Amino acid sequence: MVITVLRLGHRPIRDKRVTTHLFLAARAFGADRGIYSGVKDRKLEETLAGVCREWGGSFRVEYAESWKKVVEEWSGKVIHLTMYGVPLRDTIRAIRSEPADKIIMVGGEKVPTEAYSLADWNVSITSQPHSEVSALALFLHEYFEGQELAREFDGARFRVVPQERGKKVLDITSP
Amino acid sequence: MVITVLRLGHRPIRDKRVTTHLFLAARAFGADRGIYSGVKDRKLEETLAGVCREWGGSFRVEYAESWKKVVEEWSGKVIHLTMYGVPLRDTIRAIRSEPADKIIMVGGEKVPTEAYSLADWNVSITSQPHSEVSALALFLHEYFEGQELAREFDGARFRVVPQERGKKVLDITSP
Numbered sequence: 206m207v208i209t210v211l212r213l214g215h216r217p218i219r220d221k222r223v224t225t226h227l228f229l230a231a232r233a234f235g236a237d238r239g240i241y242s243g244v245k246d247r248k249l250e251e252t253l254a255g256v257c258r259e260w261g262g263s264f265r266v267e268y269a270e271s272w273k274k275v276v277e278e279w280s281g282k283v284i285h286l287t288m289y290g291v292p293l294r295d296t297i298r299a300i301r302s303e304p305a306d307k308i309i310m311v312g313g314e315k316v317p318t319e320a321y322s323l324a325d326w327n328v329s330i331t332s333q334p335h336s337e338v339s340a341l342a343l344f345l346h347e348y349f350e351g352q353e354l355a356r357e358f359d360g361a362r363f364r365v366v367p368q369e370r371g372k373k374v375l376d377i378t379s380p
Numbered sequence: 381m382v383i384t385v386l387r388l389g390h391r392p393i394r395d396k397r398v399t400t401h402l403f404l405a406a407r408a409f410g411a412d413r414g415i416y417s418g419v420k421d422r423k424l425e426e427t428l429a430g431v432c433r434e435w436g437g438s439f440r441v442e443y444a445e446s447w448k449k450v451v452e453e454w455s456g457k458v459i460h461l462t463m464y465g466v467p468l469r470d471t472i473r474a475i476r477s478e479p480a481d482k483i484i485m486v487g488g489e490k491v492p493t494e495a496y497s498l499a500d501w502n503v504s505i506t507s508q509p510h511s512e513v514s515a516l517a518l519f520l521h522e523y524f525e526g527q528e529l530a531r532e533f534d535g536a537r538f539r540v541v542p543q544e545r546g547k548k549v550l551d552i553t554s555p
Contacts, residue, residue: 230511232508260509327544332542333407335408336517342511355469356506358508
């Protein structure tokens with residue numbers, strides 16, 4: 206079962222860091238790949254590819270000219286994260302028990318009305334304004350029931366050894 | 381018991397949206413106030429004040445010239461969120477049972493070594509690179525055991541009525 210995070214309407218200058226953080230969170234919390242629409246941003250793709258080279262896993266980011274085409278041609282289920290949707294706690298069990306591949310759609314500043322109608326579930330992570338980054342992380346955390354926190358990433362070059370104070374990072378490719 | 385989120389080394393141009401998202405997540409997930417060091421950013425403070433006017437609650441953001449002074453003069457406990465720290469699952473119970481006020485410290489790109497030594501707990505939300513926004517949201521979600529998702533905000537002008545499709549927002553100050 207594959208989880209794809211679809212970021213709508215990326216604008217390289219304004220959204221650069223937020224979209225980077227969004228995909229880093231997607232990877233760290235167990236999603237398998239990212240797709241973004243809006244303006245193509247090679248730098249964003251390279252940043253994520255660089256993180257995967259160093260920290261492992263197979264998370265990849267692709268550009269799609271039309272998010273709508275991605276969703277319409279999708280054979281699995283679509284979840285749209287929005288503060289206007291149905292609370293996470295009322296939807297997560299049904300979503301979790303659905304075996305199909307899933308797209309988790311997150312908007313930017315302005316989300317087209319169609320996003321709401323094309324989604325199988327519109328899900329709110331609180332009905333307060335916050336961030337697509339926190340919304341996605343919370344969603345994945347509840348979806349994976351916390352198991353994602355202990356996830357290991359294959360092929361990593363570096364591995365953190367948790368410390369009470371300071372940093373310890375092993376280069377696990379060195380002999 | 382008061383929870384303060386302390387953002388280290390804010391740079392208005394580069395960090396504008398990420399720090400805004402960080403404090404919006406702090407508010408939405410139950411923190412009481414925000415402090416940031418780095419460069420003073422009136423726009424950031426106004427954005428947060430505007431959200432509180434519209435969506436309620438008493439979350440406030442203040443600037444501090446020295447984050448170190450804030451931490452050194454602090455009588456409560458200090459939690460530092462960092463990918464190099466001790467896993468959330470191994471620390472959250474002890475932190476939750478501590479009755480003192482708490483600062484949750486989150487860095488930007490480069491965190492001074494002192495942040496690690498001044499903290500009572502260095503806590504990792506996965507040992508992978510992601511975002512201070514997702515790290516903070518996950519921490520608060522586990523700290524409040526999910527109760528924060530149903531939190532209501534006093535004095536709100538607007539309230540969302542959750543919908544399966546589309547948006548419904550009530551202006552609760554109108555007669």
